Amino acid sequence: xxxxxxxxxxxxxxxxxxxxxxxxxxxxxxxxxxxxxxxxxxxxxxxxxxxxxxxxxxxxxxxxxxxxxxxxxxxxxxxxxxxxxxxxxxxxxxx
Amino acid sequence: xxxxxxxxxxxxxxxxxxxxxxxxxxxxxxxxxxxxxxxxxxxxxxxxxxxxxxxxxxxxxxxxxxxxxxxxxxxxxxxxxxxxxxxxxxxxxxxxxxxxxxxxxxxxxxxxxxxxxxxxxxxxxxxxxxxxxxxxxxxxxxxxxxxxxxxxxxxxxxxxxxxxxxxxxxxxxxxxxxxxxxxxxxxxxxxxxxxxxxxxxxxxxxxxxxxxxxxxxxxxxxxxxxxxxxxxxxxxxxxxxxxxxxxxxxxxxxxxxxxxxxxxxxxxxxxxxxxxxxxxxxxxxxxxxxxxxxxxxxxxxxxxxxxxxxxxxxxxxxxxxxxxxxxxxxxxxxxxxxxxxxxxxxxxxxxxxxxxxxxxxxxxxxxxxxxxxxxxxxxxxxxxxxxxxxxxxxxxxxxxxxxxxxxxxxxxxxxxxxxxxxxxxxxxxxxxxxxxxxxxxxxxxxxxxxxxxxxxxxxxxxxxxxxxxxxxxxxxxxxxxxxxxxxxxxxxxxxxxxxxxxxxxxxxxxxxxxxxxxxxxxxxxxxxxxxxxxxxxxxxxxxxxxxxxxxxxxxxxxxxxxxxxxxxxxxxxxx
Numbered sequence: 001x002x003x004x005x006x007x008x009x010x011x012x013x014x015x016x017x018x019x020x021x022x023x024x025x026x027x028x029x030x031x032x033x034x035x036x037x038x039x040x041x042x043x044x045x046x047x048x049x050x051x052x053x054x055x056x057x058x059x060x061x062x063x064x065x066x067x068x069x070x071x072x073x074x075x076x077x078x079x080x081x082x083x084x085x086x087x088x089x090x091x092x093x094x095x
Numbered sequence: 096x097x098x099x100x101x102x103x104x105x106x107x108x109x110x111x112x113x114x115x116x117x118x119x120x121x122x123x124x125x126x127x128x129x130x131x132x133x134x135x136x137x138x139x140x141x142x143x144x145x146x147x148x149x150x151x152x153x154x155x156x157x158x159x160x161x162x163x164x165x166x167x168x169x170x171x172x173x174x175x176x177x178x179x180x181x182x183x184x185x186x187x188x189x190x191x192x193x194x195x196x197x198x199x200x201x202x203x204x205x206x207x208x209x210x211x212x213x214x215x216x217x218x219x220x221x222x223x224x225x226x227x228x229x230x231x232x233x234x235x236x237x238x239x240x241x242x243x244x245x246x247x248x249x250x251x252x253x254x255x256x257x258x259x260x261x262x263x264x265x266x267x268x269x270x271x272x273x274x275x276x277x278x279x280x281x282x283x284x285x286x287x288x289x290x291x292x293x294x295x296x297x298x299x300x301x302x303x304x305x306x307x308x309x310x311x312x313x314x315x316x317x318x319x320x321x322x323x324x325x326x327x328x329x330x331x332x333x334x335x336x337x338x339x340x341x342x343x344x345x346x347x348x349x350x351x352x353x354x355x356x357x358x359x360x361x362x363x364x365x366x367x368x369x370x371x372x373x374x375x376x377x378x379x380x381x382x383x384x385x386x387x388x389x390x391x392x393x394x395x396x397x398x399x400x401x402x403x404x405x406x407x408x409x410x411x412x413x414x415x416x417x418x419x420x421x422x423x424x425x426x427x428x429x430x431x432x433x434x435x436x437x438x439x440x441x442x443x444x445x446x447x448x449x450x451x452x453x454x455x456x457x458x459x460x461x462x463x464x465x466x467x468x469x470x471x472x473x474x475x476x477x478x479x480x481x482x483x484x485x486x487x488x489x490x491x492x493x494x495x496x497x498x499x500x501x502x503x504x505x506x507x508x509x510x511x512x513x514x515x516x517x518x519x520x521x522x523x524x525x526x527x528x529x530x531x532x533x534x535x536x537x538x539x540x541x542x543x544x545x546x547x548x549x550x551x552x553x554x555x556x557x558x559x560x561x562x563x564x565x566x567x568x569x570x571x572x573x574x575x576x577x578x579x580x581x582x583x584x585x586x587x588x589x590x591x592x593x594x595x596x597x598x599x600x601x602x603x604x605x606x607x608x609x610x611x612x613x614x615x616x617x618x619x620x621x622x623x624x625x626x627x628x629x630x631x632x633x634x635x636x637x638x639x640x641x642x643x644x645x646x647x648x649x650x651x652x653x654x655x656x657x658x659x660x661x662x663x664x665x666x667x668x669x670x
Contacts (some may be wrong), residue, residue: 013432016259021214047223048214049249052263055256057432 003072005064007080012088014057019087024048026082032075037063045079113316113341114587115360116327118625118648120378121314121336122354122371125347126289128297128304129282131272138237146232150241153278154228157219157270160283165212167288168309219270224249238278246271258469259432294353296344300326308335314355316362318342321587322620330357331623332411334644336378338362340587358625385647389415392639392650394632398658401638402646403456405618409446413643418453418513420566420640421618424460424499431470434495440502441509448512455512456566456618456640457503458545459496461485461519471495480580485520485547486530500537507539515541517566521558522550528561545618547571552600555607555615565604566640569619573597592621595669598630602669605635616640625652632658633665 011019027034027045034045036054043050045064056062064079066072140146218224228245232238250267253260272284286304287293292311297304299319308315312335320326320339330337336357347353347364354363354374366374392402403420406412412419427435427443435443448455462468463484471492476482489496500516507514518530521544534542543564546552552572555565569592574581576596579589592598601617608615616638621627623641625648631639632653639649656664 013259017214018210021210021217024217044222047221048217049221049253050223052260053249053252053256055260 002065002067003076005076005080006061007064007083008059008061009056010058010084010086012058012086014060015051015054015062015083017088020048020051022087023079023082024051027075027079030071030075030078032066032069032071034075034079035065037065109364111341111343111347111362111364113338113344113360113362114320114322115337115357116320116322116339117315117330117335117337117357118645119314119334119336119357119382120355120374121294121357122352122366122374123292123294123313124289125296125316125344125349125351125353126287126293127349128287128295128300129276129284130298131284132276132279132281134239134243134275135279137240140232140235140237143233143235146236146238146241147229149238149278150228150232151225153238153242153274154219154225156277157273157283158216160273161212161216161219164288165209165216168209168212215266215270218266219274239275242274242278243271246274294355296347298345308333314338314357316341316344316353316355318345319585321581321583321590322592328620328642331620331642331645385651388647388650390650391417392653394653394656394658394661396657396659398632400632400636400653401616402650403453403616403618403638403640404643404646405623405640406447406643408443409450411643412447412450412452413646414452416452416643416646419447419451419455420616420638422447422455422457424458425462425468428460428462428468428470431468434470434498437498437502437505440499441506444503444506445510448506448510448514451512453513454515456515456517456543456564456616459486459499459503459516459518460488462488463520480574485545486518486526487520497533497537500534500539504538514539515543515564517543517545517564519545519568520547520571521545522548524554524557524561527558531562543614546600546604548575549600552603555604556610559607559611559613564614564616565608567601567604567615567617567619567636569597569601569617569621572600572619576600592619592624592627593630593668598634598665598668601631601636602634602665605637608637609635614638623649625649628652629656629661630665630668633661633663 009015013019015023024046035042036045036051038054038056038060041054043054045051054062064076066076224245227248228241231241231244236244246267250264253267254264269285276283286308292313294314294316295312296316299317300315315326315330315335315337317326317339318341327337327339336355338355338357338360341362344362351364352366352368352371354366354371392400394400401417403418404411404413404416405421405423406419407423407426427440444457462471463479463482471488473483473491483491503514503516516534516539521527521530527544530544531542541563543562543566544551544558545566545568546555547568549572551558558565570581573590573592573594577589577594579586581590605615614637617631617636618640622631622639623645628639628649629652641649
């Protein structure tokens with residue numbers, strides 16, 4: 001069994017640019033092997049090229065999966081929370 | 096440096112000449128930007144595991160290098176040292192009165208550069224990329240070709256996705272060059288980071304290279320490039336001395352102490368430390384003298400010539416100017432998938448209007464297929480310079496201009512500033528009349544157009560019956576008058592603003608302005624050149640708009656000549 005969540009990408013620029021960087025950084029930090037699935041395509045959340053290649057724009061619904069194990073649920077929750085925020089707007093605030 | 100000791104070489108000696116494109120003098124050790132490596136022919140592999148290990152090591156080296164650069168960009172090096180003569184390998188450019196303002200700008204630019212470098216480091220560290228390159232190496236490819244193939248595969252994936260991601264494909268090319276250089280034991284391409292102030296030499300600089308220039312770069316010398324290239328424009332904006340079209344710089348070894356004069360285009364090779372210190376001291380004196388200059392522009396006999404600023408945002412504003420002659424609004428639109436909202440535009444415009452200290456001329460969105468804006472969704476064109484650009488974008492996306500005019504009018508009302516608008520790339524009288532009508536309908540009383548194509552200059556008098564002023568964009572006007580690409584390395588002579596045909600076109604506009612009693616300004620790079628500005632004034636131009644760092648020199652150049660002398664010089668230049 002694997003833990004699973006679906007979430008709509010909230011950032012205005014989609015899963016590109018700064019939001020993608022923050023997402024991949026967080027996935028690497030969490031240390032749980034998370035997969036991002038969009039339709040037929042599944043890529044490691046730790047791969048910047050993989051995440052970019054999904055071409056996810058604002059509103060795209062993606063599925064996050066992690067093999068059951070310690071920290072899996074928490075890691076997915078953290079990544080879902082990140083994707084649910086408009087990271088572009090936050091960028092504008094601290095610029 | 097070739098000998099690895101950091102010693103300054105006093106090789107040769109002599110003077111090289113290029114095209115001075117950004118005023119000021121500097122001296123320091125030369126450091127060359129490495130070219131992208133050439134991929135050698137495939138090599139037979141005897142130990143696939145060793146190749147795979149080499150692949151991993153190269154990617155780690157690239158990641159580490161980019162991470163280090165990102166950290167350096169976040170906490171910029173201390174200001175350039177005081178003298179060029181003190182210790183080995185240093186050099187300096189004198190500080191200017193703008194230093195305090197520049198610190199903010201530099202910090203922001205540094206944070207932006209750091210973000211970009213961190214994202215690049217993450218791609219170099221990408222597990223998918225690494226695994227693919229490793230597996231190719233295990234399969235028998237040599238390390239360099241395994242890396243090259245892995246990058247190429249991902250590049251094509253991104254390019255196929257289009258839009259923003261297609262633009263990122265260029266990042267993968269850059270990373271591939273770095274990884275291949277690392278695995279071949281060649282110097283890392285891209286900007287050097289020698290750990291001390293230096294004069295940067297390069298074949299040419301891309302816009303990305305110039306954007307990443309750190310505070311340790313004292314001056315630029317390139318083998319190619321012209322007066323209107325991105326390198327030249329950026330160097331002027333930063334007040335960095337620059338010489339382009341200087342092919343002989345290729346033969347000067349790294350570490351040689353050189354002096355750069357961005358006014359004359361002269362590069363002195365093989366200075367002693369004392370001579371370098373002298374150059375720096377003279378530059379500091381000159382800048383201090385110019386920084387003290389103030390007041391409105393006028394000739395020696397009091398003929399007024401308004402000196403205005405070219406700005407991209409409020410950060411570019413400088414006190415003491417007589418207003419803004421060219422407010423470029425593109426920055427708000429770059430990299431967007433959706434146009435900026437009305438409110439966002441109003442806020443950004445109002446920030447400039449409120450702090451300009453004089454009238455502001457806003458150029459409406461100047462875009463087109465050579466300056467791609469993803470949200471416009473413009474189709475590809477075979478010849479972008481002759482395509483849908485400037486005001487022509489309005490033919491296919493009319494809402495964008497009306498939204499922008501409404502936002503400009505709202506910001507003008509909110510700040511009470513004297514705001515005028517002008518359209519880029521206007522070609523016919525009908526276009527000018529249409530633009531003016533829409534600006535006035537939006538509540539903007541004063542509308543003008545840019546003269547950037549010979550057709551508009553030829554019809555200057557008729558254009559002025561429809562609009563309130565003209566502003567001549569000399570860079571594009573030269574490009575179109577001489578059929579010479581602004582970026583073409585070999586055509587700099589055709590793009591020289593002293594070319595009589597270009598001056599003739601400017602003169603036609605100025606004459607039409609005088610007859611109509613309306614303002615005709617120049618906002619191209621020529622306006623900021625102290626050798627060309629008097630010619631433009633002699634032709635009858637009423638205002639000059641330029642990079643803020645150019646204002647003092649142009650003010651001084653005009654103050655040294657009477658109007659009659661400017662007219663004589665213009666007549667002589669027209670031959």
